[in-house]
Amino acid sequence: MINWRSTFAIYRNELSRFRRTVFGSIVSPVLTTSLYFIVFGAAIGGRINEVGGVGYGAFIVPGLLMLTLLSESTSNASFGIYMPKFTGAIYELLSAPVGVAETLLGFVGAAATKSLILAAIILTTAMLFVDYTIAHPLFALVYVMLVAASFSLLGFILGVWAEGFEKLQMVPLLILTPLTFLGGTFYSIDMLPSPWDKIALANPIVYLVNGLRWTFYGQSDVSIGVSLGLTLAFLAICVVVIAVIFRTGWRLRS
Amino acid sequence: MEPIPQPILDIRGLTKVYPGGLKALDNVDLEIRKGEIFALLGPNGAGKTTLIGAVCGMVRISSGTINAFGEDLARHWRSARQRIGLVPQELGFDMFDTVERQVGYSRGLFGRAPDAKRIEEVLRSLSLWDKRGEEIRKLSGGMKRRVLIAKALAHDPELLFLDEPTAGVDVELRRDMWRQIGALREQGVTVILTTHYLEEAEEMADRVGVIDKGRLLLVDEKDAMMRRLGRTEAHFALAAQLAEIPSALRDYPVTLSEDGRTLCYRGGDGTGKGKAEVAAVATALVQNGVVFTALDQKESSLEDIFVDLVERQGLAA
Numbered sequence: 251m252i253n254w255r256s257t258f259a260i261y262r263n264e265l266s267r268f269r270r271t272v273f274g275s276i277v278s279p280v281l282t283t284s285l286y287f288i289v290f291g292a293a294i295g296g297r298i299n300e301v302g303g304v305g306y307g308a309f310i311v312p313g314l315l316m317l318t319l320l321s322e323s324t325s326n327a328s329f330g331i332y333m334p335k336f337t338g339a340i341y342e343l344l345s346a347p348v349g350v351a352e353t354l355l356g357f358v359g360a361a362a363t364k365s366l367i368l369a370a371i372i373l374t375t376a377m378l379f380v381d382y383t384i385a386h387p388l389f390a391l392v393y394v395m396l397v398a399a400s401f402s403l404l405g406f407i408l409g410v411w412a413e414g415f416e417k418l419q420m421v422p423l424l425i426l427t428p429l430t431f432l433g434g435t436f437y438s439i440d441m442l443p444s445p446w447d448k449i450a451l452a453n454p455i456v457y458l459v460n461g462l463r464w465t466f467y468g469q470s471d472v473s474i475g476v477s478l479g480l481t482l483a484f485l486a487i488c489v490v491v492i493a494v495i496f497r498t499g500w501r502l503r504s
Numbered sequence: 505m506e507p508i509p510q511p512i513l514d515i516r517g518l519t520k521v522y523p524g525g526l527k528a529l530d531n532v533d534l535e536i537r538k539g540e541i542f543a544l545l546g547p548n549g550a551g552k553t554t555l556i557g558a559v560c561g562m563v564r565i566s567s568g569t570i571n572a573f574g575e576d577l578a579r580h581w582r583s584a585r586q587r588i589g590l591v592p593q594e595l596g597f598d599m600f601d602t603v604e605r606q607v608g609y610s611r612g613l614f615g616r617a618p619d620a621k622r623i624e625e626v627l628r629s630l631s632l633w634d635k636r637g638e639e640i641r642k643l644s645g646g647m648k649r650r651v652l653i654a655k656a657l658a659h660d661p662e663l664l665f666l667d668e669p670t671a672g673v674d675v676e677l678r679r680d681m682w683r684q685i686g687a688l689r690e691q692g693v694t695v696i697l698t699t700h701y702l703e704e705a706e707e708m709a710d711r712v713g714v715i716d717k718g719r720l721l722l723v724d725e726k727d728a729m730m731r732r733l734g735r736t737e738a739h740f741a742l743a744a745q746l747a748e749i750p751s752a753l754r755d756y757p758v759t760l761s762e763d764g765r766t767l768c769y770r771g772g773d774g775t776g777k778g779k780a781e782v783a784a785v786a787t788a789l790v791q792n793g794v795v796f797t798a799l800d801q802k803e804s805s806l807e808d809i810f811v812d813l814v815e816r817q818g819l820a821a
Contacts (some may be wrong), residue, residue, distance in 0.1 A: 253582065255615045255617065256613050256614065256615050257615065258612065259611075259612025259613045262609075262612070262674060263598075263609045263613075266601070266605065267598070267600075267601075270600060270601075299730045333598070334596075334598075336651065337596050337597065337598065337599065338592070338594045338595070338596025338597075339598060340596070341560075341562060341590065341592045341595040341596055342596075342597075342613060343613070344559050344561050344562045344589075344657065345560040345562060345585060345590050346585060346587070346614050346615075347582040347583070347584075347585040347614060347615055349582070349583070349587045388680045393669065397806045455571065459777055482590070496715055499564050501566050502564060503561070503562055504522070504557065504562065504563050504564070
């Protein structure tokens, strides 16, 4: 049976850390995203034709939102579990009456919540630069929550795996960000010459960006069913990996 | 006849072998009684922290069983851990958080409902109330250690582990902590502490265990151990050189130094017998006209017993 008090304690503690670093946590991603909108949306976007009937500035909104979601969810969750390991405070978590469910709901829930807050701020910021619509708002919300949870789970795994700050940054910087840039954030896969349009489909981020784009504009390069299925499969794999980590105590218990 | 109370912690055949092959715990059997203060003594690397880690969930055991509060810890870990507190050896917490928030977090983490009054009590008892709004990183080393204790007490544990609680703290704070631990005993909390400071064990513990190289060498009541292994040592500085031990002293455990200037008594059993015999030796010397100019007498401490045990164990190995 889940210990809800423990779960809430972890959740609240993580959000408290977020509040303490609110300037860096919010201002930095908002500023970065604003720069993207200024450069790609307003400056360059004005010279680019509509993509699939959507203005270029509006077209990149889901991609930029996904970029923020992926990087923030991953880094928040990885930092959340890595810091107690680094400071030695992990002893308390390991000796507490909490198992995998409480830990995941606490850490991953808090990381996902932070990401959702940021996503909302970024969408609001985007309104200042471009006109966009959300065709399926409820679906968009569910999809964003699903992606935030999935990549928070990935971040948690990275945080457990990492033995130093360098490793902690490695996956978000060297894998996630490049894949997101190459995953159709700023362009439609149709715009790529052959065979790159086919090769691009091997990039899992393409399905995430296009899934979110579908919820905004009702159209995307790949089927929403495939996007949703892959996201759910990724979430399930992460949950299984974390369950194994807790069962074996890998990198947590000696 | 009163029934023998069930131990609050019952460890049987506990063994921990680390992946590199190091046997940190070797078939340890240990019973801890409710309400006692148990001191686990041992040199660095003896297995003290591993033993605590095995009970508290940080170390995966290789074999053996641990029963806490009458239940198998492996099966009933959730309910057991709610009743166990741990003060680790190393300072480990979110240094940028405030004292009060961190202590409140610990209470919640262990499944207890928020209770501002109880948190205040804990903070006041550790002289931390005035520092409740401070970031932990701004506190002194001793205060940080108190925060660790406050975190461990926040969920009102019945069994408290203190891993080297006074390592690196000044004498005043150490004595203050001893008072705190004494107060916990008054409240019925069972305390298991590991320490390098034998004075600490001697001052507070009801029972003492000596561990070395993962093996529990001895567990006994502190007073019984002192009685059984305690010794009195007395050195008589003689005014004139003696060729041999006077016949009146033949029945006492005395030796004469090579230069014949010092008579040494080593005996007793920690019950006062040694002191009485030293007095008798002194009387016999006077009665036999042997003049001594100085007398240096000391009772063996827990430290002497501990060092002796560990050394003997080393020789036997």
